[in-house]
Structures are given as C-alpha cells and as structure tokens.
Amino acid sequence: MAQEVEPVPEVGLTTGALARRLGVSPTTLRSWDRRYGIGTAVRTEGRHRRWSPEDVAVLEAMCRLTSAGVPPAEAARAARGGADVSGAANGEPEADGRSRAAGALPLGDVRQECRGLARAAVRLDAPAVDELLTAAVDRHGVVGAWQDVMMPVLHAVGRKWETSGDRYVEVEHLLSWHVSTALRRATRRVDSPAAPPEPAPAPAPGPVVLACVPGEQHTLALEALTAALSERDVPARMFGAAVPAEALTAAVRRLGPTVVVLWAQARSTASAPLAAHIAGTGWGARGARRRPLVVLAGTGWAGSASPGMPRPGGLQEALELVSGVY
Incomplete structure (x- = not known):
C-alpha cells in the first residue's frame, strides 16, 4: 500500500x-x-x-x-x-537524428540514475554530471553512490574506451574528474582525538592513513573510502597517488596511524615487501612501541600471501573493517 x-x-x-x-x-x-x-x-x-x-x-x-x-x-x-x-529519458533520438543518450555504453541492469549520468558524460555536459553525482551522494550516501551509481558508469566508459580505440578517452577523463570532485566534496574534515592530559592511561588512537603504492596512479576507490570514513567521523589522512616508499614510512612514523590502507590496482605495483615494511614500522616510547594494521586494498594484491594483512573485497567491507578497528 x-x-x-x-x-x-x-x-x-x-x-x-x-x-x-x-x-x-x-x-x-x-x-x-x-x-x-x-x-x-x-x-x-x-x-x-x-x-x-x-x-x-x-x-x-x-x-x-x-x-x-x-x-x-x-x-x-x-x-x-x-x-x-x-523521449530523452528513454534514450530516443533528438531532432537532428542523433541520440544524445548513452545507449551505446554497456551499462546492463543498472539504476536509472546511471543512465542519466552516462548520458551526461557522453555529451560532456559537465554541469549535469556534477549535479547528478552530488544528488547521488545526497540520496544514497558515499557507499551507495559509489557502488550503485559511480562504479557502473566508470566501468561502462572504461569498457567502451577499450573497445573503441582512442574514442571516449575524453569522456573517461571528464567523468573521473567529477567523481573525484564529488567524493572530495563529501569528505568532511575530521580531526584526530586530542591527546588526554597526563598522566594518560593509553595514547589516543592515530588517524587512518590511505595511500597508493609507488607507481599506482588510480585513486578514486581510495577517495571513496576516505569520504565514507568521514561520514563515520573517523579521522583519516589521504596521501593520493604513487606515494614514494620513503615518504610513506615518514608519514607513518610522524602520525602513528591505527590503520594504513595501501591501494594497488595492478599486480605490477603491489609490493609485498613494502607492505611488510610498513606493517613493521613502529613509533612511541621504547618498550611500548606500536605498529599499524596494514590493509591491502585493490585487485593488485590478489594472490599475494600477506599474513596479518586483511584484503577487503570492496568499499563496504573495507569501511566496516577500518572503522571497526578504529
């Protein structure tokens, strides 16, 4: 009823x-x-x-x-x-006989919002893309918008790019930029808890550090996790693409993070020795040194044996794991 x-x-x-x-x-x-x-x-x-x-x-x-x-x-x-x-909502041709819809994109069974977003991206209609992405985050939250709206369209554009030579490159770049913008807009600043006054029974937990491994340029999934963590008031520090190993180690020692999320989309960039090095990086007073939990995110880590380093299967699983540890 x-x-x-x-x-x-x-x-x-x-x-x-x-x-x-x-x-x-x-x-x-x-x-x-x-x-x-x-x-x-x-x-x-x-x-x-x-x-x-x-x-x-x-x-x-x-x-x-x-x-x-x-x-x-x-x-x-x-x-x-x-x-x-x-007619436009159903992908019908406009007056000049050319369809402005994204019917050629391999979308499959998706939300209607995906079709509107794909249509706007193919038309390079930046204001419409921005508005639709903002509305998706407002309506579904970061995780729902990422899984049900952003990812299906990004994957469809990527598949079309792969099968069409150099066509659709501009569509992929415009869509990726606006997805990144929408995710950053949704990321609220969450400060780390203030250290309690001395004497303290235990040190305050450090933030979550998120970084792409050296050589890895794909950041969107990590940006989605950063925004989703901010929705749960979990303080995070996002370092972006291709973070050098020395810089990542220095950040861990300076921040004392509870969790470090390392993103690798390709197997060629996933480095088990780097992950082990970060997991073994400690800070704090001698005799009470602490180390972070290292989470391996992204398809690049598939098949690698890394005991004690969880590999979540998607954004929701990563969010539950990281926020639960925090």
Missing part, C-alpha cells in the same frame, strides 16, 4: 522540511534554484524561504525526472512545463 504524502500547508514549507520531504539536501535545493531557477520568491519577514504547494509540485517533478536519468537542466525545463523530455 502506497504511503500517503502529507499535503503542503498553505503557509508553505521551510527549506529543511522540503529537503526531508524530497529526500535531498538543502544544498541541492539551493543549487537547483541558483542554476535552473527552480525556486520560490516567497520569503518570511526574516527573509527565510517558504515553498508553496506549487513550488513543491515543481520540485517533486524535478526529483522524479533526475531519478529517471534526465539531466538536471532538461529536468528543470520539463518540471516548469517548458519541455517534454520523456
């Missing part, structure tokens, strides 16, 4: 109440207003917005269309009654 939606009061809804009703963030509502004119002119004496029933109806249409994969700019025009995007 469908849940009955409460009517909008005549005095209108506040931005916070409307965001909860629609399942989006207040930031998304403000962004839609600024970019596409989907807003309200009604304000209280304190200059606070009040969204009328008509405003709410337009935004509900906007949400339905973007969830169906329609780029936000087109969805806004349709929600205001200025365009028919039903």
